[in-house]
Amino acid sequence: MKKTFFIFCSLFLLFSLQTANAQTVEEIVDNYLENIGGMEQLNAVSSIKMIAKGKAQGMELPITMYQKAPGMVRMDMIFQGKEITQMAFNGEEGWSTNFMTMEAEKWDAEQSEIMKKDMDFMSAFLGYADKGYAVALEGEEEVEGTSCFKVKLTKKPVVVEGKEEENFSYYYFDKDSFVPIMQEEFAKSGPMKGQATQTYFSDYQEVSGIYFPFSISQKFQGQTAFDLAIEKMELNVEMDKALFQFPEPAPAESKE
Secondary structure (H helix, E strand, O other), X not given: OHHHHHHHHHHHHHHHHHHHHOOOHHHHHHHHHHHOOOHHHHHOOOEEEEEEEEEEOOEXXXXXXXXXXXXXXXXXXXXXXXEEEEEEEOOOOEEEEOOOOOOEEEOOHHHHHHHHHHOOOOOXXXXXXXXXXXXEEEEEEEEOOEEEEEEEEEOOOEEEOOEEXXXXXXXXXXXXXOOEEEEEEEOOOOOOOOOEEEEEEEEEEEEOOEEEEEEEEEEEOOEEEEEEEEEEXXXXXXXXXXXXXXXXXXXXXXXX
8 A cells, every 4th residue: 555655656747847847838938038138128129220241042142131120121232233122011012122233122911911920029928918929838849959948939810812821830849948940931922931940059158148049050851941140230220211111212303
């Protein structure tokens, strides 16, 4: 009887320890936000400016990126000696430089609407419930030898070619540090629709009390498509909203 009681107690203790060590998805997200700086510091950031070097198809591309809360972004790069705007979004509509004409062109309405729903300042997980997002723990997986929690983040659906589509991605959080080391998302439109792209994050560094990944690599079908190495980052930089607006052409001079 004593032996049976001892086995029961041992099993109960083992179950209790396993339950205590188990992580809920809410705890994973909370630990992540706390470990990179905490809610107070994250919510205090109003803008970010980054200077970086990108590498794609053997070319090195100097890049400057601007972000302004709540949903503005712009990325400029030097391509073949010319400065172009790879993308810009003012919170409502986006635009970019046409590589052939070197003129600014607005995105179509659908592309801008998708960007509006996908745009998250600082982190998609910051205030995710208030934004109508859902999170779910999909288990554990290894990413390049690192044991990770696999978390599915589901945003509001987007409309692609007139049809409503699911809008989700997977984040792989290092089980020790609780920071994401990889994100997997799926193309929503175009010839690559449905194809997965993996973005890897590493070399986390502190900037004004908040940790950011300074090395970002994007892979498609196992091949590296783009590398980004951040050289400098500044927070709460003064930015005029005009920086993100479409550059309307100057009115033609009237002839007398």
